[in-house]
Structures are given as structure tokens and as C-alpha cells.
Amino acid sequence: MNSHEIDFKLHGDDMQFVEIELDPGESAVAEAGGMMMMDDGISMETIFGDGAHDGRGGGLFGKLVGAGKRLLTGESLFMTVFTNEGSGKKHVSFAAPYPGKIIPVDLSELGGKVICQKDAFLCAAKGVAVGIDFQKKLGTGFFGGEGFIMQKLEGDGLAFLHAGGTIHRKELQPGELLRVDTGCLVAMTKDVEYNIEYVGKIKSAFLGGEGLFFATVRGPGTVWIQSLPFSRLAERIYANAPGGGKSTGEGSILGGIGDFLNGDD
Structure with missing residues (x-):
């Protein structure tokens, strides 16, 4: 086994944290x-890099490649x-970092690789x-909403993902x-085969409140689905923040009077 063997315990419900137990000499990234x-x-x-090796090994080129990969995903x-x-x-x-669940994944039991947001x-x-x-398909990236580039975790050890709301694992x-x-x-x-498909009817997309595209995943394999993407949560918070759309919020007892007092047109 190339990865360090760590033990862990999850704490909390909606705002979780993971406690990792390290034996002498063991490390987590x-x-x-x-x-x-x-x-x-x-x-x-x-x-400096992707965490597969420390800053003292791997050579300068390997470190630069690992760092460049992380930069492309928008990470540090x-x-x-x-x-x-x-x-x-x-x-x-x-x-x-926000309400949701932490997902432990044992890469040694999942073919050594998991692709994630x-x-x-x-x-x-x-x-x-x-x-x-x-x-592989440009449509997946440009219309997928989550970007052309996704992260991949490779190895034979434990990794921990986080996502919003309730997490559903489906085989x-x-x-x-x-x-x-x-x-x-x-x-x-x-x-798992991943692709982006067009909804089909413009009216269904605009009037139904959904996007123009959805993801399709085809087995065999395992997928993890979140009930509350952070982008959806952020949009609701922004829409109901003062000056960010609905200044008094839907259902406010002030209604139009509150908008008038706040200077809204």
C-alpha cells in the first residue's frame, strides 16, 4: 500500500468535521x-504540488506539473x-466549509480512482x-455548469469529499x-460514463425553472449525488441579502413598504 493507513471518525450532522488518527510517522494532506x-x-x-509526494522529492519538473494541475482546477x-x-x-x-456531509472514499475499494467536482x-x-x-467532450465542459475540468483522486488510500445537503450514493x-x-x-x-445532454424543450427549461442542460451518468459504477449544491445555496442567499435582489426577502411582513423604506424602486 503506497498511501498511509489512517483511521478516522466523523463528528456532527449538518456541519461535520472529520477527526483523523495518525500513528507515529503517518501523514494526512x-x-x-x-x-x-x-x-x-x-x-x-x-x-508545492498535488500532495502525492512531499516538497523534498519528485524533482522540480514533477512538482511543477503537480502544481500546474491544481492551478487549472482553481485551487491553490x-x-x-x-x-x-x-x-x-x-x-x-x-x-x-458549509452545511452538508463529508464522504469517506476508500480508493483501494473503488478501482484506485474517483472523479469529483x-x-x-x-x-x-x-x-x-x-x-x-x-x-473528453467539449459539451460536457462548456454546458455542464461545473466546468470543463474536474478533479481526480488516485491512489489506494482514504480520501474525504464534502458536498452540500444530503448525499445519496447510488450503484x-x-x-x-x-x-x-x-x-x-x-x-x-x-x-462511469459522464456526459451533458440538452433538455430538449426551451419552454421546459425557462418556464420550468431548470437549466438548459443536465448531466447523464451511465453505469457500471458508483455515483454520489448532493441535494444542495453550494452554487444554489449561494444564489438564494444573494437574492435575499440587502441590496442583492430581494432586500426584504420573500414573505417579509413589510412587503412593498419595506422596499419603499429601503429605497427600492
């Missing part, structure tokens, strides 16, 4: 800013490695490579097709 707390005896080191060029340098078991915890990765065992996965049989809102697809195993 995470995006910058994800750490919540850690025991004394754990060291932090910033590495750097990741943080947390290593237990003490004599006993130590713990480090990573928190979810760009912002889904939270942390992983040292040795898991965090890279990019280009979608697709060979040839089984599932249509999903483009923002609701969190992750999928490597054998």
Missing part, C-alpha cells in the same frame, strides 16, 4: 484552510501536510494524488442511465 484542530506533536508543512498551488512526529497516536481534524476534495491520507480530469448497473442536475453530481468512479 489537506487544502489550505481546512484544518480545524490538532494535537500537540503534529507538524504542519506546506508542499500549495497543500498542507500534517505529520505525527510524536511517540503515540495523534489526532488532526478538518472541518466542512473541483471543490469537493477536503483531505486525504498521504500518498493520494489530487489531479485534474479533462472531460449503477451496466448500461443503467441516470439524469442529474449538473450541480448535484458530486463524484463518480472511473468506469
